[in-house]
Amino acid sequence: MKLHSLITAAALALTGTVFAQTSTADHAAHHPAAASAAAAPTSDGEVRKIDKEQGKVTLKHGPITNLDMPGMTMVFTVANPKLLGTIKQGDKVKFAADKVNGVLTVTAIEVAK
Numbered sequence: 001m002k003l004h005s006l007i008t009a010a011a012l013a014l015t016g017t018v019f020a021q022t023s024t025a026d027h028a029a030h031h032p033a034a035a036s037a038a039a040a041p042t043s044d045g046e047v048r049k050i051d052k053e054q055g056k057v058t059l060k061h062g063p064i065t066n067l068d069m070p071g072m073t074m075v076f077t078v079a080n081p082k083l084l085g086t087i088k089q090g091d092k093v094k095f096a097a098d099k100v101n102g103v104l105t106v107t108a109i110e111v112a113k
């Protein structure tokens with residue numbers, strides 16, 4: 001009886017450890033984009049032009065502190081073409097931009113309220 005309890009306790013402890021490691025790995029694997037987008041600061045901008053075919057957007061933007069860039073009008077690549085469906089020309093927006101493989105990329109964008 002004593003031995004049986006010991007084995008059960010050991011098995012429970014082992015199962016608990018494996019489960020904890022698996023769930024942590026799963027979480028990281030499922031949310032890498034969300035994690036990096038949340039970490040990027042948002043900048044103010046205004047949509048000048050949208051190119052859905054090329055997956056690009058022209059923004060007149062304010063200073064982008066994380067890229068050390070002053071305000072200007074320029075073309076960005078978007079991380080996900082679906083982002084372009086949520087904005088239109090003339091919209092005032094808040095967006096997050098980052099350098100992805102050397103390309104200035106909008107990782108998140110939304111119409112400013």
Ligand SMILES: [Cu+2]
Nearest residue numbers: 069072073074
């Ligand atoms: Cu710029």
